[in-house]
Amino acid sequence: MSKPKQSYVGPLIIIGLLFFVFGFVTWVNGTLITFFKKAFNLDNTSSYLVTFAFFISYTVMAIPSSEVLKRTGFKRGMSLGLGIMAVGTLIFIPAAQIASYPLFLVGLFTIGIGLTLLQTASNPYATILGPRESAAQRISFLGIANKLAGIFSQRLFGGLLLAGGAATTPQEELQKVETPYLILTAVLVVLAGVIWFSKGLPEVSEEQEEVPSNAVKVTRNSVFSFPNLVLGVIALFCYVGVEVIAGDTIISYGVSLGFPESEASTFGTYTLWSMLAAYGLGIVLIPKYVSQVTCLRASAILGIVGTVIAVTTDGFTSVLFIAFLGFANALVWPAMWPLALDGLGKFTKIGSALLIMGISGGAVLPLIYGNIADSIHSTQQAYWVMMPLYLFILYYAFIGYKKRSW
Template identity: 30%
Template sequence: MHPQAPPTTAGGRFRGSTPLLPLALIVSLFFLWGVANNLNDVLVAQFKKTFTLSDFQAALVQSAFYLGYFVVALPAGAFMRRHGYKSAVVLGLCLYGVGALLFWPAAAHAAYPMFLAALFVIACGLAFLETSANPYVTLLGPAESAAARLNLAQAFNPLGSIVGVLVGQRFILSGVEHTPAELAGMSAGARDAFMRGEAAAVQIPYLVIGLCVLAWALVILLTRFPPTDMGEESTPAMRGVLRRLLRDGRLLGAVAAQFFYVGAQVAVFSHMIRYTQATMPGTSDKMAASFVTAGLVCFMVGRFAGAALMKHFKASRVLALFALANVLLMVLAAFVPGRAGIYALVASSFFMSVMYPTIFALGVEGRDDDERKLGAALLVMAIIGGAVLTAAMGVASDRVGIAHAMLVPAVCFVAIFLFAQQRRQHAVAGATA
């Protein structure tokens, strides 16, 4: 028997108190996709070792993953408008769970392309979750507390990221590594046994994740959620809004900045283990993963610190200062490799923390509801930067070394700084007009 849904207004908000069980179930999604996102950082290192990949080939983990976001973002929004938030969440969880379960046959066959296909399916599910969960949290309760609910939900994302890295460090990374010379000296059977053993390390963690996610989908399916007013617009009207947005330089600037930000963040975290091992020889993959965890802790702390700063300073100013700090840290990592460079990469996580939500907010601020919905979808599609720029950094690493490859995210942060400066100038011009 389903619990009775709380009363709503015509706009989909609630006259009564916030429905706690639906809210808790939706907030949990932020944790779940944090786990998936940052397990990829471990997979880059694990697959590079398992399949003897170049840095570019290993970076295809992130390319396959973020390509899923790009391909599915707009279809997920259309599905949500037609079938509702809850249906989009359930479908997203099912795709996430199935993708995780596909790791089992991929490991059994020790096939890297199968792993990439499984990651693509997971990302398709996460695109549905991110497209639906963020706006749904704002509707699950009174309008005056919507921002507080969304901030609470977002706080669970870096927590999931930390758990993802810890799971990978504890259950996937073995600490057993062989030099190219050692591998060449093995018999074909010994090399094959090593490769299959390393590939099999992902089976149990992803099996558990897949089953838990599918169980969570069933719980949400069986839980009665209060109805909301989707406010669906006609297709011709939405096409007109989209054409208008694609001619809007302010929004396109935000989309470009988001592209560079996601690319820089994913590139840094994906290659942090590789950078650590390359610039501090003798460091095991397990020890190197500890720096990724430290970076995620800095990321979580930076989110709260950045929010506090924005109470006193304009968001565009904080974004500009944080972007400039990261340009300097990336240059330090590029030209002072070793312990100092690693600490610079960990510190950069603090300054990256506020960039995604700040760019997002600056991109949609001052827009009506129609423009906000489609503008948000375009900003989510900019996540493709994680696929393009991580691969570009892999190419740079193969050619000039992992340390100098850190100049790729440095250029990304320069682009974000220029966007923030442009937004500051726009705000000043608007205030003096």
């Protein structure tokens, strides 16, 4: 048993570095929502176009990303994804100079395209790299890297963008993004080169996936013949929606409750610290003490309970329970991937692409949240939108993942 562990530790550290990078650029969105809302005088719905532009790229590019990976392999696909992300971060510079919100959205969409390719490669890579029963443990390790980056980016960008005196014009306000995004562009370009020439990332094949002994013995001609995958895509859509709502709306929610921007800018880190705590538990408990399925079930139940308390309490208590949803959400992603990809064999890459499309929940559902908040004039009661989403995740955790035929 010790030999395979030794073989994937090095590559897992490199993948962890990549998760740190896209955690950094993903979790800054919560700060950008509040920043752009102020700079461009936006309503809730318009401000959540930040998450829409960022995450809708996963739907647009997931299948093309799968085709790209067939030609490049996992390793060079990751490097290409980093390069595309660098183009997106560079677009922020002219967007700031001409004070164009639509151009910022183009930059976010481009970053999302790069991340789509990167995630389509890196998530199944981590799943295939070692034993299936400990896949959630490995992805939990990657989640820690992702959320530490998010805490760092929210602290950094919250201090840069939301603290200090107000600028007199949007152009002056938006100049704050230029230097950090130039630095981020340079970092992404360097990492793209490092990954491209790295000798520490072996190429792996989806053929390494084992078809479980209890799989239905039928000829599979289509990826859609796997119910555990199709239902997993829907569940992942729901999950990413609640994760992004909990992580990216909390700053604006705090401001709407009357907290100062400088204080509310730290609220997003509460969500990420909660997720970090859950990932730590995942690494310790999975699979020795708790199964991946048990974690998924517990996560859905905690999400339901946390949502109810968040919308029925007041002030800082409500904010804390929105942050608590980070704890509830954390282990859904690592637990769901191995369950959804179970038994796909040669369909693993296309199955991964479909799961990546589920990330579009982060585009659509926060926008629905924002629209409801504007319509009923309550950022708190709009959080009820999360309840049916957690209920579907609960269904998948008890029933959906077991289905092997329609």
